[in-house]
Amino acid sequence: MTTIHLIHGEPAAAALRQALLAREAACPTAAQSASQVIALADDLTVGPLRDIDEAANPGAAQRAAFWQRVDGECNEAGVLHTLAQQDCTALAALEAGNANVVIWHTPDAADQLALRRACYRLRNAPQRLNEVRLTAADLAGSPDEAAARLQARVPDAAPISVLRITRLALEWQEAKFANGETRRWRDNTFTSGxxxxxxxxxxxxxxxxxxxxxxxxxxxxxxxxxxxxxxxxxxxxxxxxxxxxxxxxxxxxxxxxxxxxxxxxxxxxxxxxxxxxxxxxxxxxxxxxxxxxxxxxx
Incomplete structure (x- = not known):
């Protein structure tokens, strides 16, 4: 069965793709295709979250408007304010599919929010969810160094228990309901700022x-x-x-x-x-x- 890897941020996703390619070359039967890496690019630590997961995506439109305001006139290509919509599209496709999902995350607040959002979106298919818990050091250094460390961590992917998925999904709901301007991650708890x-x-x-x-x-x-x-x-x-x-x-x-x-x-x-x-x-x-x-x- 196909496995899709989720990780926050394109630099981390690029390192993970490189890691999976290297693993595939070393052990073709054990590795997953590097093309199945999805970068969740929206930084959920800032800006509005309420209704972001609704079917009509009104929250995604609000986040796109927020990022457009953040970017001001500094980004002629308009890249920043498309991130929310891209993530919503990617998560909707995951929900509609049946692939196993591995969520790679560090203790960083943005990673922890992305983890909780993915658990919420796939909470009705808990058997599909797995995770690799990274440290900040795993992604440090050059892209090649990060890729080498991630390659060694591929076998660490483990199922997320139903109880943990439920708790993480509830915490995501709480963060959306609070709808703070910023979200701080301290002592394993999110608070609004x-x-x-x-x-x-x-x-x-x-x-x-x-x-x-x-x-x-x-x-x-x-x-x-x-x-x-x-x-x-x-x-x-x-x-x-x-x-x-x-x-x-x-x-x-x-x-x-x-x-x-x-x-x-x-x-x-x-x-x-x-x-x-x-x-x-x-x-x-x-x-x-x-x-x-x-x-x-x-």
Whole structure:
């Protein structure tokens, strides 16, 4: 019987495809086709979830609109706001089929939400569901290194018990009903957060990097800011599109001053921002203080 592998994120899916191809070459009778790897690309840690699994997909349309707002004018191809619809289509096809499914997941919040969503969608066919529990280290390093580790983990696929599937499906329902702006994964529990919380963290991190009295400030790579948010207790991996979106929103609110256009910087140049002190933010108009610069990946 055909086996379909689900994993969150295209980079992880590419490594898994490579791993399955290598396993097929080494042991053709034991491996699954690499073409049966599906990347669940929608980052479920942010944005609306309610009604996302309804038959008419009204929630998918809401998520597409959300990602279009996140992307603003920075993505001419419109890739981001198609992710929700692609995932809905893929999960609907899984429901209609009869293939065995292996869900690969790390402890990351986005992976855990994808796991729960898959369990919810296939809860009426629990015998089809299997999982491989990964660590963050399994996907670290170069694509070849990650693929080698995933290849070794293929035999670890194990059935998910009916009781666990039921519990995970209920937790997904709870996350949808809460419909928070963000979802934090702490102590094996999801809690809702707000974008205001995330904005406060960003401003605090930039303020620590460049106090108002500083004559100059270090450049912060976009992934460095995202990693600092995770260390600061965001409770989920904050991707570059969300970081850039919040910077644009903060700039529009007068909390930051951007050195360059973020859309252009996202592709091929550098950008920076200037943070106002917390006291100054309490009053309007806001004077601009020493810069906390942000460099964006090329």
């Amino acid at each position: 707000t974008l205001a919380d995330l904005d406060t963290q960003i401003l605090d991190i930039l303020g620590e990097a460049a106090p108002p009295a500083a004559a100059s400030a270090p450049w912060l790579a976009c992934d460095t800011l995202g990693a600092a948010l995770v260390r600061g207790g965001a409770g989920f991996t904050v991707g570059e599109p969300v970081v850039l979106w919040r910077l644009r929103e903060l700039a529009a609110a007068g909390e930051l001053r951007l050195r360059d256009d973020l859309c252009a910087s996202r592709n091929d140049s550098a950008s920076g921002c200037t943070q106002n002190t917390r006291a100054d933010r309490a009053e309007r108009p806001i004077p601009v203080h020493a810069a906390a610069h942000l460099s964006l990946s090329r």
